[in-house]
Amino acid sequence: MTEKLKIAIVGGGIGGAALAVSLRKRGFDPHIYERAQAFGEIGAGVQMTPNAVKIIRALGLYDRLTKVAFQPKGSRGRHWKSGRENFLLPFDKGFIEYYGAPYLQIHRADLLDLFVRELPASSVTFGAELTDCTQDASGVTLTFADGRTKPADLVIGADGVRSVVRDRIFGCEEPRWTGHMCYRALVPVGEPMPYVEPYNSLWMGPNGHVVTYYVRGGTMVNIVAVQEAPQWVSEGWNVRASRDEMLATYQDWHADLKKLFSKVTDVYRWGLFDRNPMPSWDGGRVTLLGDAAHPMLPFLSQGAAMAIEDGYVLAEALQAAGSDIKAAIATYDALRRPRTSRVQLESRKRGETYHLPSAIAQMKRDLEYRIRSIVAPRTTGMRADWVYEYDGTQAVSAR
Numbered sequence: 001m002t003e004k005l006k007i008a009i010v011g012g013g014i015g016g017a018a019l020a021v022s023l024r025k026r027g028f029d030p031h032i033y034e035r036a037q038a039f040g041e042i043g044a045g046v047q048m049t050p051n052a053v054k055i056i057r058a059l060g061l062y063d064r065l066t067k068v069a070f071q072p073k074g075s076r077g078r079h080w081k082s083g084r085e086n087f088l089l090p091f092d093k094g095f096i097e098y099y100g101a102p103y104l105q106i107h108r109a110d111l112l113d114l115f116v117r118e119l120p121a122s123s124v125t126f127g128a129e130l131t132d133c134t135q136d137a138s139g140v141t142l143t144f145a146d147g148r149t150k151p152a153d154l155v156i157g158a159d160g161v162r163s164v165v166r167d168r169i170f171g172c173e174e175p176r177w178t179g180h181m182c183y184r185a186l187v188p189v190g191e192p193m194p195y196v197e198p199y200n201s202l203w204m205g206p207n208g209h210v211v212t213y214y215v216r217g218g219t220m221v222n223i224v225a226v227q228e229a230p231q232w233v234s235e236g237w238n239v240r241a242s243r244d245e246m247l248a249t250y251q252d253w254h255a256d257l258k259k260l261f262s263k264v265t266d267v268y269r270w271g272l273f274d275r276n277p278m279p280s281w282d283g284g285r286v287t288l289l290g291d292a293a294h295p296m297l298p299f300l301s302q303g304a305a306m307a308i309e310d311g312y313v314l315a316e317a318l319q320a321a322g323s324d325i326k327a328a329i330a331t332y333d334a335l336r337r338p339r340t341s342r343v344q345l346e347s348r349k350r351g352e353t354y355h356l357p358s359a360i361a362q363m364k365r366d367l368e369y370r371i372r373s374i375v376a377p378r379t380t381g382m383r384a385d386w387v388y389e390y391d392g393t394q395a396v397s398a399r
């Protein structure tokens with residue numbers, strides 16, 4: 001049964017590739033249709049929180065992951081100007097034991113490569129830009145920009161925030177402008193530097209925050225510098241910026257940050273978009289995964305993690321349902337949509353907490369962090385314990 005099911009994945013980003021690996025581990029033979037001419041990721045880092053690491057380990061990729069990732073000492077919140085610590089969550093032995101996996105930081109290309117290496121070349125078609133997706137009782141037809149069509153029994157749209165699959169099957173508005181942009185840069189430093197601590201550092205300031213962390217064994221620092229920007233236009237989706245612009249924007253911030261920013265060579269300006277949670281992911285023989293299903297602000301560092309969880313759960317649901325597509329999508333929808341919806345909405349709220357404009361409100365927030373770090377240390381700072389505790393490898397069997 002599993003060999004006969006024709007499964008098409010539209011999009012070969014981290015979500016599509018992770019799904020393909022999850023399906024292959026369960027005996028399915030999915031095919032990826034990717035519009036680019038090769039697999040590729042932007043030059044930036046990504047944080048893999050314990051919930052994502054548990055899935056990667058279950059896929060048998062943990063050893064390779066730890067070889068290319070950087071393991072930070074903890075997550076530390078700081079005052080934007082003085083550098084005063086406002087929370088510290090150590091990623092120590094107790095953290096790893098409690099959540100069942102470490103917290104790791106990795107270059108995006110290394111993460112994508114982890115999955116891609118598991119896929120035979122024959123399981124991917126590049127240069128396949130989907131333009132339409134239709135279905136009837138017997139199956140789905142995918143239409144591509146060059147006029148080709150392909151049939152499938154089951155289609156998973158993993159084609160990102162501007163998903164064509166979502167648009168054609170579920171119908172959707174344009175992504176929502178969140179009122180935030182960020183500068184993204186990767187700075188080669190060769191080795192850990194005194195002005196960048198080996199933590200996941202979150203600098204909270206008025207109307208913005210900055211996250212810095214090491215990837216590739218501490219040889220590079222990833223920077224995500226977020227600003228509220230009410231006037232952003234969506235055409236500026238992925239635009240080159242400059243070091244001077246970045247330094248000018250953060251001119252009043254802490255000296256360590258400015259020192260790091262002065263080393264930036266390539267920097268990009270990204271508008272941040274999301275969507276509201278969907279009422280259903282059940283599109284008959286079609287469903288969605290990753291940013292296509294639940295694009296979110298990156299303020300809980302969960303977009304890719306959710307995509308990786310989605311893929312594992314969908315593959316297991318399909319196997320458990322004996323390839324019954326309707327039953328599998330129902331299980332997938334029931335297990336994944338509530339969790340990802342919560343992460344989408346909570347990510348929005350984090351922006352408000354991290355960007356408090358008034359010094360008094362910041363003091364109140366930081367006092368609350370301190371109290372929580374005494375009474376419930378795991379909930380301090382980002383309050384993400386409910387995100388990390390989840391074990392997607394148990395989701396289907398525990399249902």
Ligand SMILES: Cc1cc2nc3c(=O)[nH]c(=O)nc-3n(C[C@H](O)[C@H](O)[C@H](O)COP(=O)(O)OP(=O)(O)OC[C@H]3O[C@@H](n4cnc5c(N)ncnc54)[C@H](O)[C@@H]3O)c2cc1C
Pocket residue numbers: 010011012013014015016033034035036045046047048128129130131158159160161162163164182184224270289290291292298301302303304305306307
């Ligand atoms: C600043 C920032 C920081 C982030 N940090 C983190 C983090 O630390 N941790 C984390 O887990 N997440 C993070 N994220 C989120 C994460 O980057 C995304 O959620 C994740 O990359 C989404 O993967 P995806 O495969 O769903 O979509 P995408 O990466 O968008 O991949 C979609 C793929 O589909 C292809 N495609 C698109 N349209 C078509 C079409 N019509 N036909 C065929 N192919 C198509 C594209 O070429 C692409 O390869 C961050 C995001 C941002 C913006």
